[in-house]
Amino acid sequence: MRISYSSLDTFLKCPLKYKFNQIDKIEEEKAKPTVIGSFFHLIMHYIYEKDITKISFQEIEDFIKKEFPNIQYYDFSEKIHKKLTQEDLEFILEKTKNFYDTNKNKKTQTISLEEKFEITLQDKNNIHILSGIIDRFDKLQENNYEIIDYKSANKLSSFNQVSQNKQLSIYGLGILAKWPNIALKNLKFSLYFLKHNEKIQTSRTQQDLDSTKEEIIHQINKIEKTKAFHPNCGWYCSYCGYKHICPIYKNEYCSSKTKEETKQLIEEYFKIIEEKQKLENKLDQLKTKVSNYMKKTKTLL
Numbered sequence: 001m002r003i004s005y006s007s008l009d010t011f012l013k014c015p016l017k018y019k020f021n022q023i024d025k026i027e028e029e030k031a032k033p034t035v036i037g038s039f040f041h042l043i044m045h046y047i048y049e050k051d052i053t054k055i056s057f058q059e060i061e062d063f064i065k066k067e068f069p070n071i072q073y074y075d076f077s078e079k080i081h082k083k084l085t086q087e088d089l090e091f092i093l094e095k096t097k098n099f100y101d102t103n104k105n106k107k108t109q110t111i112s113l114e115e116k117f118e119i120t121l122q123d124k125n126n127i128h129i130l131s132g133i134i135d136r137f138d139k140l141q142e143n144n145y146e147i148i149d150y151k152s153a154n155k156l157s158s159f160n161q162v163s164q165n166k167q168l169s170i171y172g173l174g175i176l177a178k179w180p181n182i183a184l185k186n187l188k189f190s191l192y193f194l195k196h197n198e199k200i201q202t203s204r205t206q207q208d209l210d211s212t213k214e215e216i217i218h219q220i221n222k223i224e225k226t227k228a229f230h231p232n233c234g235w236y237c238s239y240c241g242y243k244h245i246c247p248i249y250k251n252e253y254c255s256s257k258t259k260e261e262t263k264q265l266i267e268e269y270f271k272i273i274e275e276k277q278k279l280e281n282k283l284d285q286l287k288t289k290v291s292n293y294m295k296k297t298k299t300l301l
Contacts (some may be wrong), residue, residue, distance in 0.1 A: 001220050005132035005170055006218065011223055013236050016162035020242045028241035029074035032054040036088065037152035040194050041135065043096055044150055048110050048136060064093060076243055106145075110141040117174030119152050123217045130216060134171050146188040147171045152195060154206055162191050162200040169212040172204050184209070217273050218284065 011018040020026045030038075045057060046063050068089055072081045115134040120127060136148040147168060151157075162168070168189040176182060190201040231248050243249040 001126065001224060002129040002131070002237075003220060003223070005130060005167065008130065008219060010168070013234065014229040014232045014240070015226060015229040016246065017240060017242055018223070020245070023229075026242070026245070029076070030241060031076065031239040031286060032073040032084075033152070034239050034241075035071055035073040036084070036092070039067070039092065040152045041150055042067065042093070043088055043092070044099075044135065044194075047100070048113055052104050052106075053258055054099070057097060060096060060100060060221075061093060064096065065089070068092075074241065079244075081238050095194055095197070099194060102197055107141065110136060111139055111145075112137045115174075115178075117171075117178055119170070119173050119177055121213060121217050121220075123221065128217065128220050130170065130220075132170060134174065139174065140188070144186045144188060145175070145182055145192055146201070147175060148190045148199070151191050154195060155160050155194065156190060156193050156196045156198060157200065159200055159202065162189075163202045165189075165191065165202075166212060166215065168202070169208055170216070173209055173212065176209075207292065211292060214288055214291060215284060218287070237253055 006077060007022050010021060017189070021028060043060070043064060047060060068084065071084050074080075074085070075082050112134070113136055115137050117132055117134065119130045121130060122128070133148050134147060138146045138148065140146055149171065150169060157165075168191065170189060172184070176184065177184065177189065184204065184206060187204070188201050189204055190199050192199045231246055233248060237249070238242070240246070241248075
């Protein structure tokens with residue numbers, strides 16, 4: 001099976017959204033936070049393509065103001081496309097200026113921007129290809145390297161959360177596949193939270209990457225075996241562009257008198273789904289740990 005990281009992540013969050021997007025090929029409307037996040041990524045690409053140590057902030061501001069009028073998002077409550085506001089522009093300029101001031105004098109060499117990669121994964125019966133795009137890959141001092149992924153989320157993740165971030169681990173597999181001469185001990189894994197102007201840098205062990213491979217194969221096999229794609233609910237629902245056809249949220253897009261009557265049922269559904277997802281994630285983690293233990297000790301259960 002050939003699958004992108006973003007598609008795999010979509011399935012993990014919500015199998016029904018995966019179906020809408022990857023199987024049914026229904027175009028997804030973009031919510032405001034999603035559009036702003038994409039614009040931040042465009043700005044970061046522009047800054048490092050021009051070289052942050054050489055470009056002035058005035059040039060960056062001019063670029064932002066030039067591109068800004070072209071950006072639109074979908075307002076799900078009013079069911080129309082809208083342009084970003086002057087307040088949004090000021091917010092974007094402020095966060096970009098903070099980033100620029102923090103990083104303009106740092107001595108790093110950017111090796112690639114939006115680096116595409118493919119990882120070949122093999123299980124007992126099949127070969128799978130996982131693809132993805134890495135926001136930025138830098139060479140640091142003393143032969144160290146750094147994978148950087150930008151985040152525009154309001155919430156700042158903890159160090160432990162970044163250390164366990166599967167996206168970064170997958171990116172590590174992609175980098176090591178393209179540059180096998182790089183030692184894992186010299187590779188840094190970072191999330192840069194643009195709204196907070198904070199970068200959290202972590203590392204990975206070979207066991208971390210091996211476990212990630214096993215989890216990916218497990219999830220791909222799960223996708224291939226899935227017959228009914230059920231919705232999962234969580235924080236990501238607020239940004240989803242398929243609410244109008246989702247069986248959970250569809251009630252919000254009609255004038256049915258049953259809207260209030262179903263509120264409690266929906267809340268209960270959310271709670272059960274979240275508990276189910278937590279248990280499934282815990283089960284997957286336990287399976288991986290048990291499998292690693294069996295391989296290490298050559299034990300058969």
